[in-house]
Amino acid sequence: MTNIAIPASAYVAIGSNLADSAQQVLRAFTAIAALPHTRLCSRSSLYLTAPVGYADQPDFINAVAHIQTSLTPQQLLTALLEIEQQFGRERTFRNAPRVIDLDVLLYNDLQQHDAGLTLPHPRMHERAFVLAPLVEITADITIPGRGQAVDYLQATHNQDLHRVGDDWQRQ
Template sequence: MNTVTTRPVRAFVALGSNLSDPEAQVSLAFGELDTLPSTRLIAHSSLYRSAPWGYSDQPDFINAVAEIETRLEPGRLLEMLLDIEHRFGRVREFLNAPRVLDLDLLLYNGLIHHEHGLTLPHPRMHERAFVLLPLTEIAPECVIPGHGRAASHLAACAGQELQRLPQIRSTTETLLQAVG
């Protein structure tokens, strides 16, 4: 099985955390995405605070979306995302459980794909404000294959409250300020 494409493709990854300093976990995960082989981070959204989904007896989540350019095939990319989760300490106790880090492959170059463990586009992304709002922040014209423009689904998510957090400084900016 080939794990690398000949041309880079555009993909979007949702990030979420609600344990062990969630803002830091998501911020560090942006950097991890940029270190994947044959992959570079193009953009990332602001961080958003949202109520838990599915299982409510847990802390609020910090969510974001990253845009990457990659030559990795979707299955290989998903494997590497799961590896990052594992290295961050992700434990899958039960459905919608609290987590240190959650990385979901949302979109991969407009591909519609379904096999065990990987469905593209992500099957419920068009129903979740914590995905749609950060996604449309960095890609306002983004289209979800089979569902249309991502922004057109935001109105249906009006009851899902999200709080945009103040911009975070990059690690480089923080280090430069500390030194200078």
């Protein structure tokens, strides 16, 4: 008897503030969709947001991708790090400007803390730039161990976030 892997539902945060950031995010959607054993189910609009942590840098374009994948969480993370490397991501210091940033937010209802990967993403519930695009594509999504994402989004109402025009989001 052969075991057939049932694809997991996963969400990936995408951000960029260098090298035509809107185009970098759109390229990232394409690169994620091309991952092996992975299907892009939906993608959010693009959102313009102020930087977090290190403020002396350009604003970010952020989005979220919903995928189904047979990759394990660690394999998905490794694949996303490879995409970052292909895009030219340099890690000079924490919260530095970046051409692309890809983070696994959710993987099914999995809760784990391993070297290099914590699920759900440990700060996603604090960040409007993650929550707004996430709730846009899956309004009733629950953050495992926390609750409804929409409730956390309401708590981030003071964070600067603007949905950008449709001319940037769909190609």
